[in-house]
Amino acid sequence: xxxxxxxxxxxxxxxxxxxxxxxxxxxxxxxxxxxxxxxxxxxxxxxxxxxxxxxxxxxxxxxxxxxxxxxxxxxxxxxxxxxxxxxxxxxxxxxxxxxxxxxxxxxxxxxxxxxxxxxxxxxxxxxxxxxxxxxxxxxxxxxxxxxxxxxxxxxxxxxxxxxxxxxxxxxxxxxxxxxxxxxxxxxxxxxxxxxxxxxxxxxxxxxxxxxxxxxxxxxxxxxxxxxxxxxxxxxxxxxxxxxxxxxxxxxxxxxxxxxxxxxxxxxxxxxx
Numbered sequence: 001x002x003x004x005x006x007x008x009x010x011x012x013x014x015x016x017x018x019x020x021x022x023x024x025x026x027x028x029x030x031x032x033x034x035x036x037x038x039x040x041x042x043x044x045x046x047x048x049x050x051x052x053x054x055x056x057x058x059x060x061x062x063x064x065x066x067x068x069x070x071x072x073x074x075x076x077x078x079x080x081x082x083x084x085x086x087x088x089x090x091x092x093x094x095x096x097x098x099x100x101x102x103x104x105x106x107x108x109x110x111x112x113x114x115x116x117x118x119x120x121x122x123x124x125x126x127x128x129x130x131x132x133x134x135x136x137x138x139x140x141x142x143x144x145x146x147x148x149x150x151x152x153x154x155x156x157x158x159x160x161x162x163x164x165x166x167x168x169x170x171x172x173x174x175x176x177x178x179x180x181x182x183x184x185x186x187x188x189x190x191x192x193x194x195x196x197x198x199x200x201x202x203x204x205x206x207x208x209x210x211x212x213x214x215x216x217x218x219x220x221x222x223x224x225x226x227x228x229x230x231x232x233x234x235x236x237x238x239x240x241x242x243x244x245x246x247x248x249x250x251x252x253x254x255x256x257x258x259x260x261x262x263x264x265x266x267x268x269x270x271x272x
Contacts, residue, residue, distance in 0.1 A: 004048065004050060006104065006106060007050055007106060007114070008045045008049070010096055010116055011052045012045075012231055012233075014094045014116045015054075015233065016233055018094065018119075021064075021068070022060075022064065025063060025067055027056060027060040028056060028060050028225065029054045029055065029060070029235070029236065030054060030056070030122070030222070030225055030238060031052075031228070031230060031236065031237050032054060032215075032237075033053040033209070033215075033248065034046050034049045035049070035052045035230070036237040036238065037245055037249060037253060040245060041253070043229040043231070044230065044231055047263075051116065051117065052117045053117070053209075054118070054119055054120070055122050056121060057121075057122050058121045058123050058193070058197070058198050059198070061120075062121075064092075064119070065080055065083070065092060068092075070083050070084060075096060075097055075100040076094060076095065077096075077097055077112060078092060078093075078095075079094075079095050079112060080093075081182075081183050081186045088150045088182070090143070090189055091118060091121065093110070093115050093116075093117065094115070094116045094117035094119065095110055095112050095114065095116065096113045096114040097112070097113050098112060099113075120209055121208065122198050122204055123197075123198055123204065123206065124198050124201035124203070124204050125203040125204060125216050127202045135192070135195075136213055138192055139192060140207075140212070142188055142189050143207075143208075144164075144167070144168065145176075146182050146186060146189070147168055148168060148172050148176070148177035149181075149185075150182070151168060193207060193208070199219050199222070202219060203219060204219040211248065214247065217243070220239070220240065221238050221239065221240040221243050224239060226238070226239050226241055228241070
């Protein structure tokens with residue numbers, strides 16, 4: 001079996017566990033990004049996708065962090081800065097333990113093992129365009145400052161683009177990050193992101209994703225969710241998923257299949 005399929009099977013197993021925990025605690029989660037595309041287009045993973053992305057409304061996101069133990073299954077870890085020292089990521093991640101990863105001969109992309117699922121919060125956004133711009137700039141600056149502490153994280157795959165990598169290396173050389181702690185920046189991000197309640201503003205989304213403002217959209221697009229099949233699991237995708245997916249992947253997302261050399265697997269690239 002190809003490595004990508006083995007990784008996807010591990011991710012699906014973890015997703016089913018998280019879905020069960022969310023159901024027991026009455027928490028809503030959405031498949032987002034490429035995982036939402038997979039559910040709608042393939043009822044499965046996008047064939048070349050190497051991770052699962054989920055998002056919860058801020059209230060449910062906070063509750064999930066409260067109820068999740070660090071080790072919540074024999075082979076899985078719930079890594080968040082609130083419960084783990086040096087998590088090196090603002091949002092929580094579901095990680096296949098390194099010992100389990102080694103047994104299965106799977107790639108490594110994080111110092112604790114293999115990241116299977118990213119868990120992001122959905123927040124409201126300022127309705128005023130100027131206020132939104134300021135909000136985005138503040139978030140971007142804080143994210144840059146937090147990222148400086150991750151440069152030296154062992155075995156963690158960088159997801160930054162070339163320009164951002166250059167900026168980070170330049171700032172890192174100034175040792176500005178010695179003036180603060182990474183977790184302090186994460187707490188500032190929590191405070192900033194939580195300022196505008198989900199579904200109480202005209203626009204909602206997440207500034208902690210790699211898409212930044214591209215995933216900010218009318219709150220009605222997220223809504224209360226629409227059920228979609230993902231293998232044998234039924235999970236919510238954004239209520240107006242067609243508009244959501246067109247914004248992220250283009251108007252022809254339902255028919256377009258990229259050429260093989262454009263099917264990137266950046267979360268695993270170069271790591272074995």
